[in-house]
Amino acid sequence: MASTNYKPRVAIVYASATGNTKAAAEILQHICRQTQVPVSIFAINDFPLAELSRYDVVVIGTYTWGSGEIPKELRGLFTAFEELGHKKLVTAVFGTGDSCYAEFCGAVDRFRDMLFVHTELAATLKVELMPQDLDYPRFEKLAASIEASWQKVMLTATN
Ligand SMILES: Cc1cc2nc3c(=O)[nH]c(=O)nc-3n(C[C@H](O)[C@H](O)[C@H](O)COP(=O)(O)O)c2cc1C
Incomplete structure (x- = not known):
């Protein structure tokens, strides 16, 4: 995300009941910071939904609850994306x-389907419980996909 003069405003917003998703969010934050792009990280309860539209890139981290369900604390964010409808x-x-x-990371699938319709969805990533060292390259790929999508959006905007 460092090859244009304009620095995108990037937020990682996550929900985590027992710490696994928080650890994943912090790995991604660490990787993104290496590209010199400022990244803000928020636990969902600290993220002002009204500010969603002020960001250029929003990355969601979610655990899965019930039978493949989105945690209830993320439902407001889910609806906010639907209402924003910002491609x-x-x-x-x-x-x-x-x-x-039965539904491994079902919450990721539910967000994916909605974000694909309402935003420029770059990528998804599912991790088994607490992230391990071997997951690190997968987060690097996620960050690279986000950067590529950002470059694509910038290119479209300037043409
Ligand atoms: C009651 C309950 C239901 C769960 N349901 C699912 C599920 O449907 N699919 C899944 O992949 N994981 C499920 N999990 C596992 C959690 O999503 C998983 O432990 C996750 O890493 C927790 O993330 P956190 O540490 O950030 O809270 C469930 C866990 C609990 C306690």
Whole structure:
């Protein structure tokens, strides 16, 4: 995300009940920071939904609850994306889950389907429980996909 003069405003917004998704969010924040792009990270309860439209890139981190469901604290954010309907907003969604459940990381799938319709969805990533060292390159790929989508949106805007 460093090759244009304009620095995108990037937010990582996550929900985490037991810490796995928080750890994943912090890995992504660390990787993004290496590209010199300022990244703000918010636990969902600290993120002002009214500010969603002020960001160029929003990355969601979610665990999965119930039977493949979005945690209730993220439902407001889900609706806010639907209502915003901003196709130039670059998004991505990652999640941690437990593959013992029938719908592994079902919340990621639910966000993916909605974000694909309402935003410029860059990529998704599913992680088994607490992220491990071998997941790190997968987060690097996620960051690279986000950057590529951002460059695409910038290019479209200037042509
Ligand atoms: C009651 C309950 C239901 C769950 N349902 C699912 C599920 O449907 N699919 C899944 O992949 N993981 C499911 N999980 C596992 C969590 O999503 C997983 O442990 C996740 O890493 C927790 O993230 P956190 O540490 O950020 O809270 C469930 C966990 C609990 C306790």
